[in-house]
Amino acid sequence: MQLSPDEHIFWQYGFVKLNATIVFTWALMLVLAVGSKIITGKLATGLKRSRWQNLMEIVVVAMENQIAEVGLREPRRFLGFIGTLFLFVAIASLCTIIPGFKPPTGSLSTTVALALCVFVVVPLFGIEDQGLIGYFKSYLEPTVIMLPFNIIGEISRTLALSVRLFGNMMSGEMIIGILLTITPYIFPIVMTLLGLLTGMVQAYIFSVLATVYIAAAMGDQGLKQEPEAQQ
Template identity: 50%
Template structure:
């Protein structure tokens, strides 16, 4: 049993090889881009919505409402980033039901890449919202003594995101493989259904945590407390 799609080399070009993680990532990206083009190619405000447009608007409104409840900034700007994370992870996990398809999210390299994208997005959103000086000041709040601890906290967020997503996806794959050996006719169906549910939940949690981190970087600083001798 292969624990990661990194071990499955699909195409070898000399000394370099394309493993299943890279190829399946391209497949997921192509499906997302192709589906978006097909759904939005005839998108006009004066045309009655069809079922695909209705489905698309429902998904977008759901993501935007969830983000709007968390962040204080414009939900639309955060939605572009967090919504893309959700759709990529969700579709990757949903394709688990396709025989022979290994979700790219079951590779630690993919989850680390997603976590790095969040680590890069947090300061970018923070600087764009309040400027470089205000973003850097939050590292020394409430005092300069907290500087190393705040820096460690920033990086630990990305590590926890990567390990959490990878661990949950891999644990489901390992359990499914064990149950497949015990009862190959019944448990695979049940595990596929649980895998779909778990995949959607993990995509939701990852996108929500990314939104929370961005919201904390773009939130307005608390007002200064009044002096103790003030009346």
């Protein structure tokens, strides 16, 4: 049994390889990009609009509100990154109901890549908001002694972020695979439904945690109020 879609390699040339993770990621990217293009190609600014436009508006506005609720003052500035994180993880989880589809988020390489993106973006936003010195000063708070712990916390939360998502997605796949061999008919379907719910929850958790990390890295100017959630 393959633990990760990384192991399913279509083509390889030395270090460069084309595995299932990358291929399904491209497929997801294609679906998302083309779907968005089609829906937003004929947007109506009036009161009458299509169902798909309504759906997209609901999703986008909900993400914007969620970011604002966490405490960031300019949610649209972060919507591109955080919204894409959520959509990517959520759509990947939803697509598990397609037979033969392997969610890229079930690969530790993908979750690590996403966590690395968060790991890099958080200080970037922090530096953009507070300046280089201002941001790195936050590592010395409340005292200098806390510097190593802050650095460890930074790395560990990135690791936790990636492993949490990977574990949940991979375990869902694994459980369904195991159950298919034991009780092939009804129970895997129930577990698939549960997997869909778990996937949505994981997408929410991943994007909200990323938002919280960014909010924590922002100075007072970038925040609507004091951050409510702290890791």
